[in-house]
Each structure stands twice: as C-alpha cells, then as structure tokens.
Amino acid sequence: METSIFNYGELPEFKKFTSDRINKEFPSVIDKINLEFKNIENFLSNYLNQKNLDWDKVINPLNEVNEILRWSWGVISHLNGVKNSESLREIYSKFLPEIINLSNKFGQSKIIYKALVKLKETNNFDKVKSRILDKEILEMEHRGISLNIDDQKEFNVISEKLGKLSTNFSNNVLDATNAWFLILNDKSQIEGLPERVLELMSISAHEYLKKEGEADPKNGPWKLSLDIPTYTAFMTYAKDRNLRENLYKAFVSRASNGKNNNCQIIEEILSLRTKQANLLGYESWAELSLSTKMANKIKNVEKLLEELRKPAFKTAKNELEKLNKFSKENGFPPFEALEAWDISYWSEILRKEELNLDQESLRPWFPLNDVLKGLFNLSENLFEIKVVEATNEAPVWNDDVLYFNILNKDDNKIASFYLDPYSRPESKRGGAWMDECLNKNNHGRNILPVAYLVCNQTPPSKDKPSLMSFDEVQTLFHEFGHGLQHMLTTVNLPQAAGINNVEWDAVELPSQFMENWCFHKKTLLNIAKHYETGERLSDENFEKLVKNRTFNCGMATLRQLHFAITDLRIHSNIKSNKDKNSEEIRKEIARDTTVINPIQEDKFLCCFSHIFAGGYSAGYYSYKWAEVLSADAFSMFEEADLENNQNIKKIGKKFKDTVLSLGGSFSPLEVFKLFRGREPKTDSLIRHLGLSSVTQEACQ
Template sequence: MTNTEYPNPLLNITDLPKFDLFHVEHVELAIDQLLAENRVQIERLVQSSEKPSWDNFIEPLESLDNRFERVWGPIGHLDSVKNSDEWHAAYTACLEKVTAYHSEMGQNKGLFDKFTALAESVEFSDYSLAQKKVIENALRNFRLSGIDLPEVKQQEYQQIKQQLSQLSSQFGNNVLKSTQAWSKLIKDPEELAGLPENAMGLLQQLAEQKDQQGWLVTLDFPSYIAIMTHAENRDLRAEVYRAFGTRASDQAVNVEYDNSKIIEKIRLLRHQLAGLLGFEQYADYSLATKMAENRDQVLGFLRDLATRSKPQAEKELQTLKAFAKTELGIEDFEPWDVSFVSEKLKSATLSLSQETLRPYFPVNTVLTGLFNITETLFGVRIREKQGVPVWHKAVRFFELVDAADEVVGQFYLDLYARENKRGGAWMDSAVSRWKHSGGDLQKPVAYLVCNFTPPVGDKPACLTHDEVTTLFHEFGHGIHHLMTQMEHLDISGISGVPWDAVELPSQFMENFCWEREGLDLISSHIETGEVLPEALFDSLKASRGFQSAMMMVRQIEFALMDFELHSFYDPQEAEDILDLAQRIREEVAVVQPPEYSRMLHSFSHIFAGGYAAGYFSYKWAEVLSADAFSLFEETGILNSETGVRFKNTILAAGGSIDPMVLFKSFRGREPKIDALLRHSGIAA
C-alpha cells in the first residue's frame, strides 16, 4: 500500500503501526472517521432483515472491533510511552468520543436483539464452545452496559461512563505530571554516599539531559529506588520518600496535580454506576466478570492470608529494627529506613544485595535466557526483526516462530525508564489473533513495557534480580497473548479472561528466576562471563523468603484498601479515604507510614487502570500460579512435556473456557494455597 491510499497513517491497518509517520494532527481525524464508518456499518447490520448467523452478523462485528482496536490502540499506547501535552490533549478529546461510542454500542437494542436471537436459535447448539462463549459474554456485557434500563437511565449511564473515563485519564496524567514536577539537583557527591556506581551514573545522566551539572534525583522509579535502598544520607531518604509518597496529593510540593477531588468523584460515580445496574456496591459489579464469586469470598481470602502472614511479618520487622539499632545506630526507625536497612541486613545475613547480583544480569544475557526457557518449554523460537517502525530508538522488535518456521506472534520490547513515559511495567495488545471472514489469520502482536535503569554511557545495562522478575512477569502476559489458539476476537489471548485469572501466566513465569535451571540460562557476569555462583544462588534462594511476610501484608493492605473502598461506600456518609487507609493499616500492616502519606493518590492501578475492586487478583492468581509451577517442581523445572501441557491448556484457550476448568485440566485437581506459602517462606 502506498501512503497516498492512506493519507492518515493511523487508519492504515494493513501492517504494523506506522509509528514513524504518526503525528498529533492525525489523531482526532482518524477517530472521527473510524467511529463514523463503524456506526454506519453497525446500523446496516441492525437493520438487515436477514436472520442473524455467525457469518452474517458476528464476523462483520468482529471486523469492526478489530479495526477499532488497531486504530485506537496505538493512540493510547503513545500517550503512555511518549507523552506530550499536545498528544495527551488529542488523546483526551478522543477519549470522550470513544467512551460515548462504547456506551452507545453497549445499549444498542438492535444489536442486543440480534445476539439474543442467535443465542435462542437452533444453530446455537451446533456452535463450538468458543463461539458460544463469545455470544454469552456479549449478552452479559450488554446487561452490564445497562441494556435493560429505561432510556433516561441509559443516558445517565452514558454520562457516568463518560465522566469516569475522563477522570481516570486525568488521574493518571496527574500522577505522571506530579512525578515529573519534583527533582533535586545535588552538586556534592558526598551527599550521595552509598550509591553504587551505576546509580551515580544514572543520576549524572539525568542531570546532563536537563543541561545541568551534578546528579539529578527524580521520582522516576530507578532513581527513587536507588536513593531509598542505598543512600546513607538519611535526610535525603526522608525527603525523597515524602516527595514520592505525596505525589498528586494535597501534600505534594506542587498541588496543582492533586487527585483528592478526582478520587472522591470516581468513588461516587462508580457507586452510582453499580446502583443503576442493580448492584448494591461497585465491588459486586466488578465481580460479575471475575472468578471470585462474592465480596465475602474475596475479603475472607485476603484476611485469611493476612492472618497467616502477619505474625511472621511482625517478627521480620522486629529483626529489622534490632539490626538498624545495633549495627547502624538508627534508634528511631522510620519507613524511609526500611529499604536501606533491609538491603544492609540482607547483605550481612545472606551476603546478598541487589547490587551484588546486578553484574550477573546483563540485559542481553537475561533476554537470551528468557527466550531459551520459552523455546524449551513451549516449542517456539524467538528472533529479533530489524527495520520495524518504533516510537523510540531503544525499542526492539521480536518474532515468535514455530517448528515449521511460521510466525506465531510478534512483540515490541521497551525496557528503559525515560522522561514522558508512564512509570511501572505492563503488557498491552497491539494486535489480537483473529481469523478474517476470508480465512486469513491475523497474528497477535504485544507491547511489553518496563521502566528499568537505562544503560549509562557505553556500558550495557545490567538488571537487578527484582527487575529480572518484572521482565519475566510481563513476558508471561505476553505469551498468554501470543500463544492463544483462539480465532475469535473477544476470547483471543487475554481478552475475555477473568481479571483474577489473567495474572496466572505472568506470575507463573517469575518462578524461573529463582531456580538453578533458569538462573544458569539468564546469568553471566558482565566481566567474567560466569553464571551465578553456588554461594550467591543459595543466598538468592534463601532471600525469596527474606521479609516475604512483610511484602505479603503490604500487598494485602493495598488489596483490602481497594476492595473496601468499593465494597462499603455510602454517599451520605462516605468514610474518608485517609481514615479507611489507616483503619486497614492498623488491621494488617506492620509498617505505619507518616500522617502526610498519600499512597492512594497515585494508586493508578485502581483509579487509572483496570484493577478497581480487583487488585486482589494479584494474590488470587498467585495461588494458582504457584500451584501450577509446583507441577514443574515435580516433573522437572524445564520439562518440555509439562510446558506443552501448560501451553495447550492455560495459554491456548484464551478466554474461551472458565479458568478454574483450565486449571483443573492442567493440574488434575483444585488449587491449593500451600505452594504459595512455601515459595514465600511463610511457615503458616
């Protein structure tokens, strides 16, 4: 295709996204044209006098949905990885139109009637399980979009969805802007005593990028974690801790990005949305598409884990405080001492620190090993492809090919933190696996995004072990998306997978970072080339249980905050979010943050992402992933037969089958919590 046939490159979906050709002026024009054309086609389908069938109704709809994903997807992606005020303004303007379109489709009575007719047709019984699931999911989603509401209530639903969509985008942007608004230039290297060479290099590089002399401390995660873990300057740790913990709040240095009012508006609107659809609370609405059955089950699950973990977490904290006092002279132990003292304690008791391990994990060695593990387990090969348009020069592109050298899927890899890139790590769909009505198969493509410490100068980047596990985690999401065998859009890859099961493959992959067989493939000292020595391996293995109960209760604290925020909301007398957070901390946490702490104000997972009343999914899926991995512990860590079994059940099925059925098919029984507690070193 020549460019003249697609004057707007965003509308050209014949190949991969043309990141080198996209400009901000393309955005609104593309979305206006896309939505207008989709509406015309949908009206034709609704008005058709033909009896609806898979071929004449579902396939044309899937084609429209696929086009939508492929045009709108890159716009949202670039808002996250290459944010600018102009692009964000264009994205936000389109978000309103896109949200209105989705609400409209969800309440399109003509579409609903056609789906209902299909579900009640004689032909329905002849459809495959996957086809039936597509139709059943659609009918469920229509009901969750207010199809049964009177017209006035439908309009109210649309207005609420519109506001929520805008508020979530604003919340995330405030976090990004507030993160970028704070920095501290340090001229005297003595103030940064304790920081390893690579961290000093990073801070110097950050200063140079701003045409400054010295070392620039920012709130981007690689900079933040380096200070919290290594800086001997306790005042500096306290200052950076405060800046990070008050981002996007009334306590931040720059209060124009305060999310306080946005949080309250989001809570109220979510409650109203749930009420409109006949749910008592937003958590009930959230659970309608999850594995967990009801609020009591989720709260019981989280509190059971807390009860099992908290006594050990309290002991771990006492050990930390005692070490801080006797070895480091810290009498008045504070939250900004936790990471610093933990690293010293780990170094003293296990002869291990993230920095001791870092030289063993050069990026390319880790990638080669990760690909090797994937190839051994799942019978595919991974190769890099050059010449693909990307959004930044550091982004790389890879293909998965099968034994017959056929491309299975492809992925972009964007590893390093940089300015104007949203923090955190994530996988997103660029293209979903889907069979065109003409029979052509569209191969899946994923975005894998992390925020690791970039290479400094001409030295290759080396990862901490924490970063290695993050990479494996996101890659697990990636293979879930890429190794699906589904050919229907709504259940392909991670689509249609309940949120509390979607973390299973990602957390499953993390386990290989802790096993000798995995580490032999992903480690190679940057100078000597040796794999991780036995003494360090033993220390690393022991470290898996190091403060694991403290980490467990921290995650439960976040999950309970999220779930209770959405489970007991009363607009007349809503519990203040700071009071709610404190009440939950007193119940499950062992480290109490200072009064100024505003963690919820930057909790993008639940206010700007898809995890509202679903953050518990991480722990829920961790039970499944640990238990799934225990089969590899029994049959062999890199056992290809078990790997292929995992691929053919958990990964291949996408969202076509209930995840509990898939899990039992893989494991041969119901999930047990024992493996998670054992891996975490929690003796409960």
C-alpha cells in the same frame, strides 16, 4: 495523496502518528465506525425476522468493527503511555468522549442485544461459543442496555465523566512525578549510592542544568528524582536519612496537593462508580466488578486475603522486631523507632549481613541481551517455540524499542512482539505492562497476534549495557508470560483468543508462573553471565537469591494485601464506610495490614493508578488470586523433578496446550483443571512466600 496512518490489521507506522495527522485523520475513523454501526443495525433489524440466526452473520461484522476501533484507539493510547507529550494528551482528552460514546452506542444497541439473545436461543452452540455469547450479553447489560431512557442517559454521562477523571488522574501522577526533584552538590548527600545510579543522576543533572562538557558522576552535580530506578536505589542505599525522608514523603504524597491534586478526583471516581453500579442493580462497584471475575463474590476474595493476611501479619511483625534490633546494634539512634524511609535501607544492610547478598553487585551478571537469550531458551524448551529478533522489520516509536518474531517448531511465524525495556520518566508512564497491538483473527484475512511488552528498567549508560537488577529480571519474565498467552493462543474465535474473555483475576496466571523460573537453578545460571568477563553466576550467589525470595516476605506480602483490601473496601458499600473518605478508610485498614502506620503525608491512593486509571478497580486482589493458581501450576513441575528435562518438556507442552493456548474459550477453573487435574490449592503459594512456618497456627 498520503495514505491514512490508520491501517487496521497492520503494524502501526508509529513515527507517522504525529499530533497533526492524528487530529486530521482520526475523525474519519470514527465516521467509518459510525457508518458500519448503522449498516450492522440495519442488517440485523431485518435479519431478526429469520427463524434461526447464523453465528458468522451476527458475530463477524461486530468483531470486525470493534477491532478497527480497538486497533485505532489502541495506537493512540499506547503512544500516550510510552511517548507522552502535551499535544498528544490534548488529542487523547479531545477524542476520549467520542470513544466512550461509541462504546456506549454498541453496548446499548437494542437491535444488537436482541440479535445476540436470539442467536443463543436458536442455536445449540458448543461451550466456547456459548461462553462468548453469555459474556457479550452480560457486558451489554453492564453497559446499560436494560436501563430506561433517563437512567441510560445518566449512565452515559457517568461513563464520560469517569473516562475524563481517569485520564486526569494518570496525567497528574506523571506530572507530579516529573515535577519534584533536587539538585545535589554535596558528596555526603550521595554517600552509599552505587556507581550506575550516580551516572544516571549526574547525566540527568547535566541535562537539566544545560551544562557543557560531560557529566561527572564522581563530583556531581546529581539530580534526585521520583522515577522508579532512582527512587528505589536511593531508598535502598543512601546513607543520608534526612534526604531519604524527604524523598519518601515526596513519593507517597505525589498528586495529593497543588495543581496535580488527585484527592478530589478519587472521591468523584468512587462516587460515580457506586452510582453506575446502583443503576445496574448492584449494591456496590465491587459487587459489579466481581460478577465477571473468577472469584465471583466479595466474601470469596475476603476469605483468600484473610488466609494470607494472618500469617503475613505475624511474620511481618517478627521481621520488623528483628530489623529494629539489628539497626540499634549497628548505630541507629537507640530511642528512635524505624520509620517507613528506613526499612529498605536497613533491610539491605541486614540482607548483606544475613545472606551475604549485595543485590547491586550482581547487576553485571544480568545484561539485558543475556537475560533475553536465557528467557527465550527457556521458552523454546518448555513451549516448542523460537524467538528471533526482527527489529528491522517493524516501525518503532523509540530507537530503544526491539521487535521479535515467534516461530513454531516448524519455523513458521505465529506471532510477534515489541519490547520497550527502559525507563524514560519524562515521557513514559511508570510500571510495566503488556498490551495487544494485533489480535489473532482468522476471519477474512489471517492476522497474527502482536503484543506490546513495556518495562521501565535501568537504561544503558555511556560505556555499559542495561545491567538489570534481579527484580527487573523477574519483571521481564512476568510481562513475557502475559505476552505468551496472547501470542500462543490456538483459539480461532477472536473473541476468546489470547487474553480476550479471560477473567481479570486469572489473567496474571501465566505472568506469575514465568517468574518462578527465575528461581530455577539451571534457568538462572544459563542467563546470568558477567557482561565483561563472561563468568557465570556462582552457585553460592544463586542460593543467596533463592533465600532472598523469602527475606522480609511478611512485610512484602502484607504491603500487597494492604493495597488489595483497601481497593476492595473503598469500592464496597458497607456500613463501616459511611461518612468516611477513602484515605480514612485506608488508614483504618492499615491497623491490620501494616506494621508501620502510614504517616500524615502518605496519600498513596493519589498515585494508585492501577485502580483509578487502570483496569484493577475492585480487582487488585487479582495478583494474589492468580498467584495461588501460578504457584500451584508451577508446583506440578516441581513434583515432576525440575532437573528431569524430559518430564519438564512434557508438562511444559501441557501448560502451553491449556493455559497458554485456550485463552478465554473456557472458564479459568476449567482450564486450570485441564492442566493440573484438580482444583487449585493455596499450599504452594504459602510455601513460596515463606509463610509456611506460621500458617498452621495463624489460621486456627
């Protein structure tokens, strides 16, 4: 008899997770969880008669059953993101209502709620346990525990609808991205594109057309599509302006028409979120969302975003004027204005002239293996760990996936992680993310933390390894930062270990902190080595990359602020929103957050998965909020002299012992102050963004 594929606490046997086996075996997991839930309720109903309640007797059984659910559904969700198929989608959609129902049962159990409240009232716990209990109680209140029966029923119906709508939203984006393509046959259409992009496009065309023989990058045909590596390269390098326009319009209008239409889904999601927030006594979804975040109130977020918007807007306007002038001097039609599909192209030409930097030409200095070695060496120096590849030890979901162990300074294994580096547009959702495979747990059996790190970088070609753009290098550092917080936790209570219990707007601190090291000379020059010759990146090219960090920084910052302000506003119940749909609200916001107004076809909200299918609803500002923390944290290393390795190691250990180790055991502000010795300041971020020259004047 076959053993079950659902073995909580172990590494998943991914290739055994076929649609048939999931369909057959997952119902028994749900049955087991339901039975455990009943047992817990029965025990607690009697135990509540005791004068004092014990932490282990209340909390440990709840954590165990929640972890079984998280692990089991987590494997299915993970595969749905990295190995998407029609059959897996059907399974995901089929079981999602049951998962939401289970979640609501736990969250709305009056017996569990009473036990948590009494546990807090009858004990004098330390700050860590008190914080965990406060968050658990608040979370139950946010799941509707205090609602009357009718309101609770409505709340649960809304939860189920929101789950389905988010899944449909995500599927529509993936399908719309894959559905649009052009087969190019004329060499003039691909003029300006780098060789490695032509290789990928020709291989894609060859596979699509089912041609015999080998793909021909020089003579085509080439398949132009909306996957990020192709889209970004084409918008940056392709000389054919008409094709850039077509590609841009297709990209920003994804999932906004036809059968993959998210327009109505967005309005339904926003309406249902508002209803759910109102049921819980909040004026808006934004108010509900922020009640559990570090920022706490809408006005605090608006203050930070406005502090950044003013200097960014002024800088962006200057950058656009400069780009307009430059383009006219170099052949752009004199009486035409630059459009959105011209910005990346002309910016790259200006970058080459102004900085003498050709980003594409630097890819050979960033082969994946060398970037990983440099990243691991940096982590070893800062955090007293070793990273050792162990791919043969772990089952993987794709042959490109790598697996690594983290060892402490005594060579004991303390954690592991998977790395899925390459873009697979046909089956893997876009973007990059870190997720939990296994959480640290010292209760019952010793479970070490294991992370999923997922990127979508340029895959290797026939005769070349994966040669990364500098942006892809930063993305890898970013996701590894998330992984470090999950893996280096020293908190023994699983509810607050790693990223658990960390406020959402502080969770980006370690990831954005790690990105800063890409601009540290010694770190980068240890990484950047030509994949063929072994030649190190020159000091000159390093300085160009540092200068490039603030190139068009105003437009880049403004873009993120546009998304953050739009997200916050469409989730806020304010008078100016009345009788307007989300797109109308966004276009209104665009007047102060863009220097090129969105075109009619721009329906970017329809593919804004972060806020409609991810966890960032009324929380997209978190990137900027946490960037303040990360820039200020990194400035402590700068102040100690980045070239003084003894000082850097000392501060690195302090960062590990606070930000990376303490997880959600204390509030983010307390953790930050333990590391930095004071509250965070915005100065370092404004300096890193290159906005310092306009800040003083703009903020007066």
